[in-house]
Amino acid sequence: MKVALLPGDGIGPEVIREAVRVLEALELPGLTLFEGDVGAAAYRRHGHPLPAETLEMAWAADAILFGAVGDPSFDGLERALRPEQAILGLRSELGLFANLRPARTFAGLEDMSALRPEIAARIDLLIVRELNGDVYFGDKALEMLPDGRRRGWDMMSYAEDEVRRIAHVAFRAAQGRKGRLCSVDKANVLETSQLWRDVVGEVAGDYPGVALEHMYVDNAAMQLVRDPGRFDVIVTGNLFGDILSDQASMCVGSIGLLASAALGDRQTAFGTFGLYEPIHGSAPDIAGQGKANPMATILSAAMMLRHSFAREVEAARIEAAVARSLAEGVRGGDLGGSAGTAAIGDAILQRL
Ligand SMILES: NC(=O)C1=CN([C@@H]2O[C@H](COP(=O)(O)OP(=O)(O)OC[C@H]3O[C@@H](n4cnc5c(N)ncnc54)[C@H](O)[C@@H]3O)[C@@H](O)[C@H]2O)C=CC1
Ligand SMILES: CC(C)CC(=O)C(=O)O
Ligand SMILES: [Mg+2]
Missing domain, CATH: 3.40.718.10 (Isopropylmalate Dehydrogenase)
Known part of the structure; x- marks a missing residue:
């Protein structure tokens, strides 16, 4: 069960970090995580938002957990080199044509x-x-x-x-x-x-x-x-x-809550190959401040366990831990509270 982590830009690495903590806490046998560069981060290091080595890593993985791409200081680049081309390129190169974006009420929210x-x-x-x-x-x-x-x-x-x-x-x-x-x-x-x-x-x-x-x-x-x-x-x-x-x-209630799965036809030994990401972007206005809500990314990791690894029990455990955190009043700035990214991660880990 190989997962390519592509944190990307802005709050991407911050929210991916919390999702990784949750995945590691589940101690799933055979789960291997490896990390690649995408977006502006990749452009800075490789001169391209979706370098060949990242695409190779994506192909070699059974699933991808993606943060976000986008950086306003690159908005003047020719379009083919802009950070957003990384996610568009992954979706099209990997044939991920079906994007599932669930939205459900959380009790107490x-x-x-x-x-x-x-x-x-x-x-x-x-x-x-x-x-x-x-x-x-x-x-x-x-x-x-x-x-x-x-x-x-x-x-x-x-x-x-x-x-x-x-x-x-x-x-x-x-x-x-x-x-x-x-x-x-x-x-x-x-x-x-x-x-x-x-x-x-x-x-x-x-x-x-x-x-x-x-x-x-x-x-x-x-x-x-x-x-x-x-x-x-x-x-x-x-x-x-x-x-x-x-x-x-x-x-x-917040864009920081909605997860997504991008799926195609390809099957692996474990389930359907897919790319999982929060529906939000790199949120440059709050990047680097520990303010981002990681719940959408953590819920995307749950979708990954369900669709790509047939791990329904663990997926449901993650979703229940997020729901319980919200029901018990854990609130990031996007929900009018003061819990930071890591504190929200801690709260979910405690309820896992
Ligand atoms: N899949 C991707 O990688 C996506 C990338 N983008 C890129 O992201 C950059 C910023 O785009 P925006 O239009 O500002 O959309 P955005 O979704 O990044 O941010 C919109 C607003 O929601 C807030 N927000 C987003 N996620 C949050 C979270 N997890 N917790 C708390 N607040 C959150 C932001 O602070 C901002 O005020 C652009 O470069 C855009 O192209 C936008 C959408 C998707
Ligand atoms: C950044 C774009 C390429 C896409 C987008 O906004 C999204 O997929 O939600
Ligand atoms: Mg969008």
Whole structure:
């Protein structure tokens, strides 16, 4: 069970450190951790945000635990060399097309939601975000028009097979939950979304037990704060899923709480190969201050144990320890408290 740790930038190394403490405390036989460079940290040392040796390490691993990449001082670099290209490159090179982003109410935390507590109390949803396509991976350019104006453009597209495979992931997820799937798109304006809607509708024929609804993304953004409890599984494209998952995090209480798994088709001797990361970024505004909430990363490690190593018991132990910490009042700055990154890690370790 080989895990490549890719801490990256900003708060990435701080939150990964706490997740590693939790993993080590479980004393799983055969679990080996090794570390590589990504993002701005890799650019500084190797001249590239995703060096060949890091990619090799990723391929050799059974799972990847990823912190975050991004550093504002590198925002002026040509796009191919920016830190964010590391995570985009890993997702596409490793064929990790299915991003699972669960959002669930934590008991005792309802008052920290940006919503009214009685609305926040009912959240139990899963965003299934397509991760290898959409406008993130299309051709793009900044160019000068003949009349001297600058123009930027990005190509949004999905091929039907890309939609079909993520739709199957989402329908299967809904089968294992409450049997409701909401496909989110912008088919009233975008051809990409019209194809998305048509293909998801076709795939629905294979899952008669799942109730499918289609929703435009602007309405979905509204419904997510009006009544997040109405959703079971949401399936959507790369861009909409990115945005809606940050929004869902504040329905629960903080972006420091939401974990994710990026999965593809590859199976290892232990389970499905995957990359696990918090949904947040490198948070430069609090980096290096010991203020980051590591819970999202620790919960991502739990997802790793479940999906990549078939260790359901240990995954559930981690999740219960996080839930108990929150129920007993452990709060980082993101939740209006004063517990630092290491103190939150300590609290979870004590309850493991
Ligand atoms: N997967 C990745 O590696 C991602 C990288 N990024 C990159 O991260 C950098 C910063 O991006 P932002 O838009 O500021 O998003 P962000 O998610 O890093 O931060 C947004 C806000 O949430 C707070 N926050 C985030 N995680 C937190 C945690 N664990 N505990 C407490 N507070 C937390 C931050 O302090 C900040 O105020 C950029 O370079 C961006 O491109 C952004 C999202 C994902
Ligand atoms: C930094 C981006 C490449 C992606 C992002 O915001 C995310 O995956 O949540
Ligand atoms: Mg994001």
